[in-house]
Amino acid sequence: MKINISNATFSSIVGIGEKVKKAELESGEKYLALNRGVNAVVDINLSEIVKQIDFNSKEFQVYAPTRGFNNLRDSIINEYFQSKKEKLKNISITPGGMPALDLVIQLVDAKRVFFPKLYWGSYSKIATIRGKKYLFYNDLSNFDNLSEDDLVFICDPNNPTGIKMDDHYLFESIKEITKKGATVLFDSPYRKIFYDDDFFDKLSEIDNVIIVESFSKWIGLSGLRVGFIYSNNDIFNSELNIRLLYEFNGISSASQIVVDKIISTKEGKLAHTEFRKETINNIQQNIDFLKRNSLLVENIYENRLPIGIFAVINRDEDFLFRNRIGAVGMDKFCYSDKDIYSKYSRVSVSVKNSIFTEYLGKIL
Numbered sequence: 315m316k317i318n319i320s321n322a323t324f325s326s327i328v329g330i331g332e333k334v335k336k337a338e339l340e341s342g343e344k345y346l347a348l349n350r351g352v353n354a355v356v357d358i359n360l361s362e363i364v365k366q367i368d369f370n371s372k373e374f375q376v377y378a379p380t381r382g383f384n385n386l387r388d389s390i391i392n393e394y395f396q397s398k399k400e401k402l403k404n405i406s407i408t409p410g411g412m413p414a415l416d417l418v419i420q421l422v423d424a425k426r427v428f429f430p431k432l433y434w435g436s437y438s439k440i441a442t443i444r445g446k447k448y449l450f451y452n453d454l455s456n457f458d459n460l461s462e463d464d465l466v467f468i469c470d471p472n473n474p475t476g477i478k479m480d481d482h483y484l485f486e487s488i489k490e491i492t493k494k495g496a497t498v499l500f501d502s503p504y505r506k507i508f509y510d511d512d513f514f515d516k517l518s519e520i521d522n523v524i525i526v527e528s529f530s531k532w533i534g535l536s537g538l539r540v541g542f543i544y545s546n547n548d549i550f551n552s553e554l555n556i557r558l559l560y561e562f563n564g565i566s567s568a569s570q571i572v573v574d575k576i577i578s579t580k581e582g583k584l585a586h587t588e589f590r591k592e593t594i595n596n597i598q599q600n601i602d603f604l605k606r607n608s609l610l611v612e613n614i615y616e617n618r619l620p621i622g623i624f625a626v627i628n629r630d631e632d633f634l635f636r637n638r639i640g641a642v643g644m645d646k647f648c649y650s651d652k653d654i655y656s657k658y659s660r661v662s663v664s665v666k667n668s669i670f671t672e673y674l675g676k677i678l
């Protein structure tokens with residue numbers, strides 16, 4: 315058998331997760347898994363949602379439409395786009411954010427793809443698999459010669475630093491970049507944990523912006539594999555429709571129904587509000603702990619603070635692992651200066667504050 319080799323390597327984040335589990339089994343000791351990109355303060359309570367689902371319905375049991383259930387797309391319009399029904403045609407449901415990023419990289423005919431200097435490693439893996447040339451930017455005002463051959467990824471709050479840009483600066487920069495003909499891919503699945511405003515709606519009015527969103531983070535349901543793509547480009551949407559059909563043949567009906575109930579019903583909204591409140595509260599306490607104990611990397615944060623769900627600390631991955639803390643070395647989130655960044659680690663701050671301080675207290 316002859317195999318097409320992608321030249322991408324397996325995710326080190328997933329690799330570290332496996333290493334933590336193995337160490338726990340072998341030593342019988344509990345590790346604190348801060349290597350993960352999920353909210354682990356509390357689970358979202360779905361008890362009231364489950365009661366509302368009819369498992370014996372056609373809707374639950376049979377293929378969903380290629381671009382997703384209209385009910386869910388409609389609820390997304392209400393949740394993200396100020397109930398503007400004319401935007402419904404611009405929304406396609408996807409099985410989470412990762413496949414959505416992969417589809418955008420394939421569909422946009424860009425010669426160069428730009429990632430932030432500190433970036434989620436999966437971006438470059440996807441670009442490698444799809445044979446796209448990628449480069450890096452320091453900040454959004456420092457591009458030269460952007461054109462329609464370029465695709466710029468934006469992740470805010472950033473994975474891995476947890477830094478949130480000023481919204482006005484972010485918005486104006488996106489306008490500038492897209493004015494030059496470049497496409498902006500806005501991939502910010504952590505934003506809605508912290509914000510409930512009209513930013514996505516404003517963003518959706520700018521031409522050449524593609525929004526990739528996910529329900530993995532802000533409602534805590536990474537296991538359901540639901541996200542969406544928003545684009546106001548009709549040709550893009552029509553190609554996307556074809557690709558969604560032949561890649562996925564419909565996204566899980568069950569998952570779409572659950573997500574729809576969470577973002578559209580009174581009980582669902584209460585559940586995600588509680589989930590986010592508890593999550594943010596613990597995140598803030600954890601960031602405060604890192605700051606008080608001088609664990610944040612100064613040359614990354616300068617006079618700012620991360621908002622979460624990640625922070626970068628001045629201890630390396632091996633040291634943390636020896637102290638039974640799973641974390642990901644920052645060399646996995648950059649392309650150059652790996653020797654400098656390997657002294658630092660990305661940790662999730664979305665865990666219970668009592669456990670966080672118990673484990674991190676031991677490394678001071």
Ligand SMILES: Cc1ncc(COP(=O)(O)O)c(C=O)c1O
Nearest residue numbers: 351410411412434473528530536
């Ligand atoms: C920046 C960023 N984008 C997208 C995703 C994709 O998540 P999912 O495929 O679960 O929607 C993640 C997950 O870790 C992420 O950190």
